[in-house]
Amino acid sequence: MTCLALVGCNSNSIHARQPFFPGSELTTWAACGDKFSGTSSDITICASVYPLSSGALPTYNVSFSLPNDAHVLIAVFDGTAELVKVLLDQDELASPPGFFRQPPVAWDFKDANGHGVPAGDYRLYFKSGDFQSTSDVVVE
Amino acid sequence: MSGLLAPLRRAALLLAGAGVLASSVPGPALAQGSHGGLSPADSAAVAAAMAASDSAAAAAMRRAGRDDPDRFEFGVAAPQEYFDWLGTFAYRRRIGTDARFEHALHIELAGGHKDYLTEGAASAFWFASPKSIPQRNGRIRPILEGGVGAHLVVQFADIVGFEDWASHARAFAKMHGVAGVEADLSDRWGVAIRGRLTVPSHRPLDYAQFVLFLR
Numbered sequence: 001m002t003c004l005a006l007v008g009c010n011s012n013s014i015h016a017r018q019p020f021f022p023g024s025e026l027t028t029w030a031a032c033g034d035k036f037s038g039t040s041s042d043i044t045i046c047a048s049v050y051p052l053s054s055g056a057l058p059t060y061n062v063s064f065s066l067p068n069d070a071h072v073l074i075a076v077f078d079g080t081a082e083l084v085k086v087l088l089d090q091d092e093l094a095s096p097p098g099f100f101r102q103p104p105v106a107w108d109f110k111d112a113n114g115h116g117v118p119a120g121d122y123r124l125y126f127k128s129g130d131f132q133s134t135s136d137v138v139v140e
Numbered sequence: 141m142s143g144l145l146a147p148l149r150r151a152a153l154l155l156a157g158a159g160v161l162a163s164s165v166p167g168p169a170l171a172q173g174s175h176g177g178l179s180p181a182d183s184a185a186v187a188a189a190m191a192a193s194d195s196a197a198a199a200a201m202r203r204a205g206r207d208d209p210d211r212f213e214f215g216v217a218a219p220q221e222y223f224d225w226l227g228t229f230a231y232r233r234r235i236g237t238d239a240r241f242e243h244a245l246h247i248e249l250a251g252g253h254k255d256y257l258t259e260g261a262a263s264a265f266w267f268a269s270p271k272s273i274p275q276r277n278g279r280i281r282p283i284l285e286g287g288v289g290a291h292l293v294v295q296f297a298d299i300v301g302f303e304d305w306a307s308h309a310r311a312f313a314k315m316h317g318v319a320g321v322e323a324d325l326s327d328r329w330g331v332a333i334r335g336r337l338t339v340p341s342h343r344p345l346d347y348a349q350f351v352l353f354l355r
Contacts, residue, residue: 012310012312012341012342013219013220013221013338013341013342013343013346014219014261014263014291014293014312014314014338014341014346014347015219015221015222015223015226015250015252015259015261015293015346015347016221016222016342017221017222017257017295018293018295018308018310019308020295020297020306020307020308021306073301073302075300075301075302077299080257080297081256081257081297081298081299081306082255082256082257082297083256083300083301086301089301125299125301125302125304127301127302127303132302132303132304134304
């Protein structure tokens with residue numbers, strides 16, 4: 001391919017969907033090692049990759065603590081910011097102080113149709129009331 | 141809209157009008173004029189003849205493709221990518237000719253929206269079109285040109301279900317070939333259908349476009 005020596009010269013199509021993630025603000029949720037880090041006054045999120053049961057494939061597991069009963073929405077978006085899968089969309093009970101939700105919400109690296117997602121950048125969104133947080137995940 | 145060549149155009153129209161006037165003014169007006177002055181009726185006839193000759197000359201020159209160095213284009217395009225349709229607005233100016241090619245600057249704004257994604261793009265092209273194309277000055281004429289383009293594309297993504305959005309800007313430099321056909325609907329309006337090939341690209345034929353242009 002011939003390519004002009006100008007900024008941005010590449011083989012991507014002009015009107016194709018462009019990559020959004022990871023953006024300038026890479027975010028990750030803390031690992032779920034300390035299950036007692038949450039307090040009663042705020043929402044705390046943690047995430048780790050591990051198999052939920054013996055012999056199972058590793059999943060990306062998100063857990064959280066809520067100070068009050070609230071609706072929680074967790075979803076995965078791909079690098080073009082398109083919705084891949086809604087992991088959780090329901091009312092959740094408040095967590096006892098210092099405890100995270102069990103079992104965690106697991107993403108098995110599949111889309112809403114059950115197909116494995118291709119390698120690339122993904123972003124998980126967590127929303128509960130006015131609180132919103134994100135975590136970037138690279139699938140290899 | 142004629143831009144820098146407007147004075148030349150006006151001069152050409154005046155010359156053309158004068159030439160037509162000499163052969164189109166009614167006989168009695170010439171006869172009375174030769175006896176010293178025109179009557180009001182004759183003046184009206186002369187004015188009408190001048191207007192008609194101006195219009196005819198302008199139309200002839202437009203058909204010849206040499207009158208209007210620039211034009212505006214309003215169009216829709218179907219890119220071979222995520223978006224189904226893009227709306228386009230362009231300004232095109234003929235910037236010169238040499239022995240074999242005619243050169244044009246083409247500036248285009250395009251925008252589209254589909255589902256969660258909105259895009260805006262600003263592009264600037266330099267195109268060269270061979271002067272040897274058959275029917276080049278016809279009322280219906282082929283389009284064949286090639287050149288380079290610089291593109292700035294900005295996309296906005298609505299993060300569905302969340303109070304957030306993402307944006308991304310990207311610049312491209314591409315080489316393009318354009319082929320199609322255009323036709324005059326009137327002296328000022330016309331339509332064009334063309335396809336754009338882009339290199340480098342995943343999909344070289346990446347853009348089919350219909351435009352309504354205004355001189």
